[in-house]
Amino acid sequence: MTTAAGPVPTLTEVAAAVRSxxxxxTCDDADRAGWSPRLPSRGQCxxxxxxxHDLFGGDLLLAEVWHPDGRLQGYHWWNRxxxxxxxxxxxxxxAPGETVQPPRVVVRPPGPPRRCGAQYALLRRRxxxxxxxxxxxx
Numbered sequence: 001m002t003t004a005a006g007p008v009p010t011l012t013e014v015a016a017a018v019r020s021x022x023x024x025x026t027c028d029d030a031d032r033a034g035w036s037p038r039l040p041s042r043g044q045c046x047x048x049x050x051x052x053h054d055l056f057g058g059d060l061l062l063a064e065v066w067h068p069d070g071r072l073q074g075y076h077w078w079n080r081x082x083x084x085x086x087x088x089x090x091x092x093x094x095a096p097g098e099t100v101q102p103p104r105v106v107v108r109p110p111g112p113p114r115r116c117g118a119q120y121a122l123l124r125r126r127x128x129x130x131x132x133x134x135x136x137x138x
Contacts, residue, residue, distance in 0.1 A: 017130035021127050049077035050120050060077060061079065064100075
């Protein structure tokens with residue numbers, strides 16, 4: 001399939017572009033100390049969910065993540081694409097016993113993200129370069 005902007009990349013192609021774009025510089029500041037190339041998805045969920053939302057639309061999903069002892073570990077973001085399919089490219093980032101709770105839909109506010117804006121912008125640039133530019137998906 002093609003659009004006026006050229007070929008539309010598949011979700012598989014976009015996922016590969018996203019995964020190959022992650023590094024310490026695209027990681028959430030809160031997770032940067034724990035990031036490593038052995039677990040590149042750690043701390044990438046917010047920026048990744050926003051990039052997928054840019055490309056495919058749908059819903060942003062947010063859930064609490066709990067430690068095994070019931071303390072809050074943090075928050076996890078992923079996507080529900082149009083048609084209802086959930087995609088979570090960073091679902092493998094959690095340590096044993098960390099539990100992702102049921103999500104809620106979050107409406108994306110206009111403008112750039114308030115948290116991790118630089119990480120999102122960098123990841124977005126890298127992904128768009130790998131898939132062929134800004135009009136590549138939608």
